[in-house]
Amino acid sequence: MARTTSLIDPAPDIIADKGVTDQNDVPILVQDLTVAYHRKPVLWDIDFSIPEGKIIGIIGPNGAGKSTLLKAILDLIPKASGRILIYGKPYRQQRAKVGYVPQRESVDWDFPVNALDVVAMGQYGKIGWFKPVTRKHKTLAMESLERVGMADYANRQISQLSGGQQQRVFLARALVQDAQIYFMDEPFAGVDAATETAIVKLLQQFRSIGKTVVVIHHDLQTVKDYFDYLIMLNMRIVATGNTSEIFTPENLQKTYGGRLTLLDEAVQAIAREGDRRL
C-alpha cells in the first residue's frame, strides 16, 4: 500500500520533536489501524495524529470509512490491527475526556422522552450505576440546552422537534459531558441554516477554550470556512494537515476521483475468501 501523498502525516514529527513521553499531549494518535466488516477491510493502515485545540474535519466519499474511523476510535467496533491513543492512553481509560455526537438518524426519535431527558443522558456516565438522575443533573442539562438555544424546548417530546432542533439536542448532550475532545458524525446533515450557524459557533467556542473537535463532514463548499485541519480519507489516508495546505484540487481528486479499482478488487477477493472460510 503506497502512501499516495507527499504530505506526510505529522504523527512521527510530533513524537520525534517532543520525545515519546509527549504522546500525552496529542489528543488522538492512530497507528497502523485496519478495520474490517465481515472480513472485508474498510480502513487500511491508517496512521495519523491530530493537533490540540483545532476544529478538524474528516472528509471523503460515501463508503470511505469516515464513520468507521470514528467508531474505531471510540472503541465501538473491533479493530483488525493497530492502536489508538487518546492523550497517550487507550480510549477505555479516557472516556471522561471524550464527547460523542452520533448521526441523528441512528436513534428512534419517536422514543418517549423529552429534550431535557436526552441531554441528561450525557451525564449518565458520571452518575454511575443504579443511581437516578437528580435535580442537579437536570439543572446542568438545562444550562446545556440554553447554550444551544433550545431552552424553550426542554419539555418537548423529541419527535415534535425539527431535524435541526434534534441535532442541537444531541449537541447539548455532548456539551453536558464536558469533554476535552468531541467527535461529531455529520452534525450538519439535514439541518437548517440557523442550526448550522449555531453549530459552527459552538465549535468555535470550543476551540477558543482549547478543546478539540473532530467532525465528519460532507459539504466540500464549507470545508475551508469551518475547519483548521483536515483528514482526507478514502479507505486509507489520502492527506492530513492544515486545511490551507492540503485542501487542493489534487488531493480532492485523489480522495473523490476515480475509485481505486485494484484496491476494490483486493477487498472483494478478501471478502470472498473470508466467506469461504466461514
Next chain:
Amino acid sequence: MNPRKRSGIRYISFRHILAPAIILMFVVSTGRAAPDSIGSIRDTTIEWPTIDEVLRVVLLRDYNTRVVVIGTMLLGLAAGVIGTFILLRKRSLMGDAVSHATLPGIGLAFIIMSRFGGSGKHLPGLLAGAMITGLIGMGLILLIRNTTRLKEDAALGIVLSVFFGFGVAILGIIQKMSTGHAAGLESFIYGKTASMLAADAQLIAYVALLILIVCTILYKEFTLLCFDQEFASSQGWPVVLLDITMMVLVVIVTVIGLQAVGLILVIALLIIPAAAARFWSYNLLTIVIASGIIGAFSGLAGAGSSALIPRLPTGAIIVVIAASVFIFSLVFGSARGLLVRIYQHLRLLKKVGHQNLLRAMFEWWENHDTSGQSRIHRQSDTKGAELANSVCDRDSDNIGNVEHSSRDIRWGELLALRSWAPRRLRRLIRIAIKEELISQLSLGSYRLTEVGKAEAKRIVRNHRLWEIYLITHADIAPSRVDRDADQIEHVLGRAMVDKLERILASTSPDLAMPSSPHPL
C-alpha cells in the same frame, strides 16, 4: 378542504382499527381452539358460577384464589414493566421466540425428574428446565444473527419453530413413556391457573418482585440502552451485558408466566400492555407504570375469571382482556388516541376555515374601502365566480334598495372569493356571527365587527409576513406564495411570528401591516 389530509385520517383509522381487530379475532379463535386440542372441555360444558362463588373470588375470601390471583397480577405487572423496555428496544418478537423455546425444557425436565424417581411434576424443576432451553434459544438467536449473514427475523423464525417442534415431539414421547403421566404438561402451552398451587403462585410473586426491583434500579441504564445504544457504549456502559440482563428478565417473566398464560400467549402480556400504554403518554416513566398497571389488571381479571370458570384457558382470557384495554387505549388514549387525533384534526380544520373567512373578508374590505367602489372580484374565471356573479346579481335585484354600504360584503361575493362549498361557508359564517366577529346587516350581507376586524388583521398580517418571507428567503414565485402560505399561516405560533418579524425587519418597511405581495 385539503383532500390529502382527509384521506390521511381515514388511512390512520383504518389501519389502527383493523390491526387490533385481527388480533382480537385471532385471540378469540385460539382461545376457542385451545380447549378442543387439549380435549378436556369436550366432556363438560362451562359451569357458570353462582353469585356466592363470584363473591368469594371477587372478595378474595378463599386463600388459594387469593394467592393465585395476586400471583398472576404481579406477573402481569412485571411483564408490563419489562415489556415496555423490550418494545422500545424493538425486541418484542425475541420474547415470543424465547417463550416457544421453553417447551423442550419442560419436557426434558419432566423426563429427567421422573427417571430419577420424582413425580416429574415438580414445578420449580419444570421451570428450571424451561429457563435453560429458553436461554439456549436466546443465545442461538444472537449467535445466528451475529455470525451468519441471516437477519434477526430469520433467526427468530428458525429458533421459534425448531424449538417448539422439538418440544411437541418430546411431549409426544412422554405420553408413550410407561412412567409418564404427562397429563397437565399441555397446560403450559395455553396456560391454566386452576392447576396452580399456592406455593407455585408464591414463587411467581417472588420472581415478579425481583424483576420489578431490577427494572427499578436499572431504569436509567435500560432507558439509555433502548434509546441510543451507540452512545451508551461510547460512555463505557457494557451494552452487551445490559442487553443480556434485559433478555434474561424477559426469559424469567416468560417462564413464570408459562403456568398462568401459557407459552404461546405470554408474548401478549409482554407487548400488549406496553403498546396500549403508549397511547396515554409521551413520558417513559408514565408509560412504564401504565403498562405495569394494564398488565396487572389483565392478570387479575384473567386469573379471577379462571377461578370462577375453572375450565377456561386463562391465557386466552388474559389476552382478550389486555386486547380490550389496548383497543380502548387506541381509541380513547389521551396522548395518541384516535379520538384525540380526530379532535385535533377537526379543530385545525375549523380554525383554518374560520381564519380563511376572516382573511377573505378583510382583504375584500381592504380593496373596497380604499377605492370606495366595488372593483371586480378576483380575476378568476372559474365556474364558481360566474355562478357567484349571477347569484350576486339576483341578490342585488332582490334586496333592491336596502341600504348597502361599500363595507358590506354580499353572500355571492364572499362565495366567489375562495373555492369553498356553499354549505361550509354558511356554517363558517354562522359560527363567526355567533362569536360576534361578523355581523349580518340584512339577509346575505355581512360586515366584520370591530373585534372581528382586529382578529382578521392579525391573521392577514401573519399570512403576508409569511408570504414575504417565502418570497425573499425561500425564492418562491410571488404568484405561488398565496397557496403555500395558506398551509402554514394557521399553525404559526407567537414565537414564530416574532422570529418572522425579526428576520423581515430589515427588508420590509411596513411590518405593521404589509401590503399583499401579489394581486389579490
